[in-house]
Structure formats: structure tokens, C-alpha cells
Amino acid sequence: MKVLVPVKRVVDANVKVRVNADNTNVDTANLKMAINPFCEIAVEEAVRLKEAGIATEIVVASIGPKASQEQLRTAMALGADRGIHVETEEELAPLSIAKILNAIQANEQAQLIMLGKQSIDGDNNQTGQMLAALAGLPQATFASEVKVEGEQLVVTREIDGGLQTLKMPLPAIVTTDLRLNEPRYAKLPNIMKAKRKPLDTVTVDSLGVTLKQHQKVLKVTPPAERQAGIMVASVEELVEKLKNEAKVI
Amino acid sequence: MAILVIAEHDNATLKLDTAKVVACAQAVGSEVDVLVAGHNCSAAADSAKQLAGVRQVLVADSAVYANAIAENLSQLIVSVASEYQYILAAASSVGKDVLPRVAALLDVAQISEVVEVVSEDTFVRPIYAGSAMATVQSLDAIKVMTVRASAFDAVAQDGSASVQTLDNEYSGDVEFVSQTLSESERPDLGAASVVVSGGRAMGSAENFAILEQLADKLGGALGASRAAVDAGYVPNDLQVGQTGKIVAPDLYIAVGISGAIQHLAGMKDSKVIVAINKDPEAPIFQVADYGLEADLFEAVPKLLELI
Numbered sequence: 001m002k003v004l005v006p007v008k009r010v011v012d013a014n015v016k017v018r019v020n021a022d023n024t025n026v027d028t029a030n031l032k033m034a035i036n037p038f039c040e041i042a043v044e045e046a047v048r049l050k051e052a053g054i055a056t057e058i059v060v061a062s063i064g065p066k067a068s069q070e071q072l073r074t075a076m077a078l079g080a081d082r083g084i085h086v087e088t089e090e091e092l093a094p095l096s097i098a099k100i101l102n103a104i105q106a107n108e109q110a111q112l113i114m115l116g117k118q119s120i121d122g123d124n125n126q127t128g129q130m131l132a133a134l135a136g137l138p139q140a141t142f143a144s145e146v147k148v149e150g151e152q153l154v155v156t157r158e159i160d161g162g163l164q165t166l167k168m169p170l171p172a173i174v175t176t177d178l179r180l181n182e183p184r185y186a187k188l189p190n191i192m193k194a195k196r197k198p199l200d201t202v203t204v205d206s207l208g209v210t211l212k213q214h215q216k217v218l219k220v221t222p223p224a225e226r227q228a229g230i231m232v233a234s235v236e237e238l239v240e241k242l243k244n245e246a247k248v249i
Numbered sequence: 250m251a252i253l254v255i256a257e258h259d260n261a262t263l264k265l266d267t268a269k270v271v272a273c274a275q276a277v278g279s280e281v282d283v284l285v286a287g288h289n290c291s292a293a294a295d296s297a298k299q300l301a302g303v304r305q306v307l308v309a310d311s312a313v314y315a316n317a318i319a320e321n322l323s324q325l326i327v328s329v330a331s332e333y334q335y336i337l338a339a340a341s342s343v344g345k346d347v348l349p350r351v352a353a354l355l356d357v358a359q360i361s362e363v364v365e366v367v368s369e370d371t372f373v374r375p376i377y378a379g380s381a382m383a384t385v386q387s388l389d390a391i392k393v394m395t396v397r398a399s400a401f402d403a404v405a406q407d408g409s410a411s412v413q414t415l416d417n418e419y420s421g422d423v424e425f426v427s428q429t430l431s432e433s434e435r436p437d438l439g440a441a442s443v444v445v446s447g448g449r450a451m452g453s454a455e456n457f458a459i460l461e462q463l464a465d466k467l468g469g470a471l472g473a474s475r476a477a478v479d480a481g482y483v484p485n486d487l488q489v490g491q492t493g494k495i496v497a498p499d500l501y502i503a504v505g506i507s508g509a510i511q512h513l514a515g516m517k518d519s520k521v522i523v524a525i526n527k528d529p530e531a532p533i534f535q536v537a538d539y540g541l542e543a544d545l546f547e548a549v550p551k552l553l554e555l556i
């Protein structure tokens with residue numbers, strides 16, 4: 001079974017980003033970049049499926065600037081077999097990303113496509129669902145457990161209020177939640193080996209995809225600052241403040 | 250300008266989120282319809298009829314909609330989409346699952362987690378865990394949006410909308426196997442006016458009992474940081490934050506939580522924030538209205554005594 005795992009290059013989760021001076025975007029210059037944590041979980045899950053003898057090949061794909069190849073190499077160091085880099089300098093909306101991935105899937109015919117549920121930059125939580133719609137495939141979002149049973153996929157999902165289990169035929173699309181697994185660290189020999197794994201670079205045009213502009217970002221501003229509060233000296237003072245000042249208890 | 254709001258419900262009851270999304274819809278225009286798709290969902294549909302200012306409630310009552318399967322629901326929504334310029338749902342696990350699928354089928358973008366309506370085509374949404382706010386103008390003919398319910402005040406429930414029944418049954422390849430929902434007498438995280446959350450410092454599932462008592466005394470809901478959920482102290486659905494629940498209660502009490510940006514993203518719009526932490530440098534104190542530097546295992550029992 002072939003597994004396709006799209007991955008995104010994002011600002012590292014531990015880095016605090018700030019809005020740029022002209023309020024057009026966040027300032028990402030010189031920040032530490034990383035593979036989106038949810039994408040990393042998707043790669044890990046695919047690697048585990050391969051180790052379990054269920055997956056036979058793991059293809060990772062990334063859409064973005066040339067430097068996105070670093071994240072493809074990271075994914076290959078974790079165990080992916082080959083990479084596809086769709087090079088573009090444009091910041092594309094999730095629907096456009098889904099259209100490009102759909103074109104890749106048309107070539108690859110993967111049985112399972114596993115994506116992160118959201119990227120921690122745009123926080124959109126859309127791409128997997130959109131790809132499922134475009135490819136006409138069933139979807140299981142926010143997965144906390146993935147089991148392949150023959151030609152069927154059984155997925156437990158994190159939903160508001162609890163967990164839900166769905167069953168669907170392959171090919172299918174899964175988006176990963178935090179509790180699906182804990183990704184491994186890449187070992188040095190695997191990092192070296194990843195450098196020699198095949199990586200194809202293609203363009204949006206060569207995939208035959210035409211994209212539209214759906215929205216314009218008019219401005220990007222800092223969030224409202226909270227007024228600094230006070231430190232209280234004791235539980236008694238806290239209760240007094242909550243009762244008489246804030247009047248919330 | 251017709252707007253369709255996808256109701257959030259469990260067939261028996263309509264979630265408060267729906268009334269909040271209707272409020273967002275009314276900031277866009279006045280012709281607001283609500284779709285209640287479910288199975289044996291007449292009670293939820295009856296509540297939807299009472300939402301103030303709603304024009305019409307569309308009811309699709311069928312076994313295929315029982316568990317909000319995205320394949321089925323998205324086809325149903327697309328089948329009525331041509332009547333609308335806007336399709337809105339709460340940014341809940343159902344809304345997030347279904348709406349992007351609807352948007353892609355309609356070949357339009359989705360705007361996620363809208364917190365403010367600027368004009369008919371321009372909306373504000375947080376990005377980077379709320380470190381920045383993007384003002385986005387939609388160029389699409391149909392605007393598909395998920396709404397951050399905590400950013401809107403629920404509409405009243407004194408309306409009397411008419412009802413239209415939808416008979417189309419759409420289904421696909423996805424089979425529902427099972428569902429386990431946390432049983433709790435406490436209010437929903439999203440609807441509670443008080444939320445008491447615990448972090449890694451709680452140390453165990455058993456230790457969470459003191460926070461449960463505190464939540465119960467205040468009539469509030471229980472929440473947690475990712476670290477507490479990952480450690481298995483509490484169920485997944487209690488996670489507050491960028492990638493969990495977003496809450497904005499009147500009172501949020503953070504106990505033994507450091508205040509990572511991903512956690513703050515889920516609670517920093519609360520009206521009053523209390524933080525109890527033994528580290529005076531913990532970032533949570535920077536957003537807290539009242540900070541108490543203390544060992545939680547001493548402070549929380551005392552708090553229980555005094556309130």
C-alpha cells in the first residue's frame with residue numbers, strides 16, 4: 001500500500017512570531033523553521049504502518065519555496081521513501097494546495113493520504129477535507145487511532161465531547177490529531193541516508209493545475225493586548241478580589 | 250443576502266454555539282436560515298425555530314445524518330447552497346470536518362474561525378495561535394466560514410421561524426462504528442461561564458479531583474492543558490488551546506499551567522483570568538488579572554474552603 005503524506009514548512013512551534021512593521025504579514029525573516037508538528041505526526045504514522053508491513057512506500061510532498069526541501073529531507077530521515085517538491089513562492093490558500101495535491105494523487109494513486117489536521121501558521125484546518133472533496137474520497141479527520149483492516153480503514157477521531165470511530169474503504173484521507181503518536185527523532189545515519197533519497201521538483205503548471213485567487217489579506221495586526229493584572233498575596237485576598245472587585249463569584 | 254447556518258446539536262438539544270453563529274450571521278445580513286440535519290432531531294429543530302431573527306429552519310431528519318458524517322452532510326449542504334451567499338457553521342469538530350468539504354465542492358475558499366465581521370465580504374480571523382489577526386476579504390460568490398462561537402453573544406430565543414423539510418438522503422462510503430462521549434453533569438466547556446483548568450503540575454488523574462470540586466462549587470466546566478491531556482489525567486476533549494477548545498468564560502482559573510502560547514490561544518479572551526502557579530516567572534501571569542504564586546496543592550484546598 002502506498003501512503004502519500006503532504007507536509008508543510010512552518011515557523012517552529014516554540015518561536016513567537018510578530019506582525020511586521022507595515023501590517024501586511026507576520027515577520028518570518030530569520031526565524032527557525034520546521035516541519036508542521038501535525039504533519040510530522042502524519043509522517044510518523046505512515047512510518048509505523050510501513051514498519052508493521054502494511055505500507056510499502058511512503059511519498060512525501062511539499063508545496064512552497066525551495067527551502068521546503070529541508071522539511072522533505074526531515075520527513076525522509078524519519079522514514080519516508082521519496083519526496084515531491086512543488087516549488088512556488090506564492091502563499092497559497094488551502095483550496096489551491098488541495099488542488100495541487102489532488103493532481104499529485106492523480107499521478108500517485110496512493111491508497112492512504114495522511115495530512116496534519118492544521119498547520120500552526122494559518123490555523124486553517126481545511127486542506128485534508130478539501131482534498132477529500134476534490135478527490136471524491138472518504139475522510140476521517142482529527143485521528144487519534146488509525147487501523148488498516150484489509151481494504152478497510154478504521155479510524156478513531158477526537159470530537160467535541162469524546163471520541164468517534166468510523167470505518168471506510170480505501171483509498172481514504174486521514175488528518176492527524178495530537179494524540180495519534182509521538183514522532184521519533186531522526187537518527188544521524190538516517191539523516192545522511194535521507195540526502196540520497198529521490199526528490200523530484202515540479203511546478204504548479206507542470207501538474208496542469210490552474211489556480212484562482214479566492215481572497216485578499218487586507219492587513220495583519222497584533223491582537224488586542226490584555227491589561228496587566230496584579231499579584232495577590234494569599235488565597236484570602238484572591239477570594240476577596242473575585243467577590244468584590246471582579247464580581248465573578 | 251441569504252445566509253445558511255449549520256446547526257450544532259446532538260439531536261435532542263441545540264448547542265448554544267448555534268445561537269452564537271446566528272449572531273455572527275446577523276452581523277452580515279438579515280435573511281438567516283438554520284439547517285438542522287440529524288436523526289430524530291425534532292427537539293433540536295424546535296429550539297432552532299426559537300432563535301431570534303431566524304427566517305426559516307430547514308430540517309433534514311434521516312438516519313444518514315445521525316452522526317454528522319462529513320460525506321453525507323456536505324452533499325446535503327451543497328444541494329441547497331445555490332439559494333445562499335453565505336454558509337456558516339461553528340468552528341466545532343463537526344463544522345471543521347464538514348465545511349471545508351462543502352467549500353471545495355463549491356470551488357470556493359473557506360474562512361476559518363471568524364471572530365469579527367468587518368463588512369459583507371471582509372472578516373477578521375486569528376492566525377499563528379492568535380499571535381496575529383488577519384483581516385481577509387473574500388472574492389468568492391458564496392462565502393463559506395467557520396465561526397469562533399466564543400467571539401459572539403448568543404441571540405435571544407424568542408423567535409418563531411417557519412420550517413421546511415428536506416427529504417434528500419445523501420450517503421457515501423463511511424460507516425459509523427461507535428462513539429463514546431464523556432458523561433458529565435458539568436456545563437460544556439464552550440458554554441460555561443466559569444472554567445477551571447489544570448496543567449501538568451496536577452501530577453495525576455486522581456489529583457484532578459480537587460479541580461473538579463472547585464469547578465462544581467463554581468458551577469463551571471473543567472479544562473486542561475495539552476500536557477495534562479497527553480499525560481492521560483483527563484480526556485482529550487478537555488484540552489483548551491490553539492488546537493483544542495477555544496473558550497472565553499467570565500472566569501478562567503488556570504492551575505499549574507505555565508501559559509504556553511498554544512494554551513493562551515484558547516483562553517486569553519476570557520473576561521477574568523486567575524492563575525495559580527508556583528513559578529513567579531510563569532508566562533501565564535502576564536495574561537492573568539489575578540496571579541497567585543503558590544503551591545497548588547495548598548492553594549486549591551484553601552480556595553475550596555473559602556468559596
Ligand SMILES: Cc1cc2nc3c(=O)[nH]c(=O)nc-3n(C[C@H](O)[C@H](O)[C@H](O)COP(=O)(O)OP(=O)(O)OC[C@H]3O[C@@H](n4cnc5c(N)ncnc54)[C@H](O)[C@@H]3O)c2cc1C
Nearest residue numbers: 448449450474475476490491492505506507512527528545
Ligand atoms: C502543535 C502544538 C499544538 C499545541 N496545542 C496546545 C493546546 O491546544 N493547548 C495546550 O494547552 N497546549 C498545546 N500545546 C502544548 C504547549 O506548547 C505546552 O507544552 C503546554 O500547554 C504545557 O502544558 P502545561 O502548562 O500544563 O505544562 P508545563 O509547561 O510543564 O507547566 C507546568 C506549570 O506548573 C507549574 N507548577 C509545577 N508544580 C506546581 C505546583 N505544585 N503548584 C503550582 N504550580 C506548579 C510550573 O511552574 C509550570 O509553570 C501545543 C504544542 C504544539 C507543538
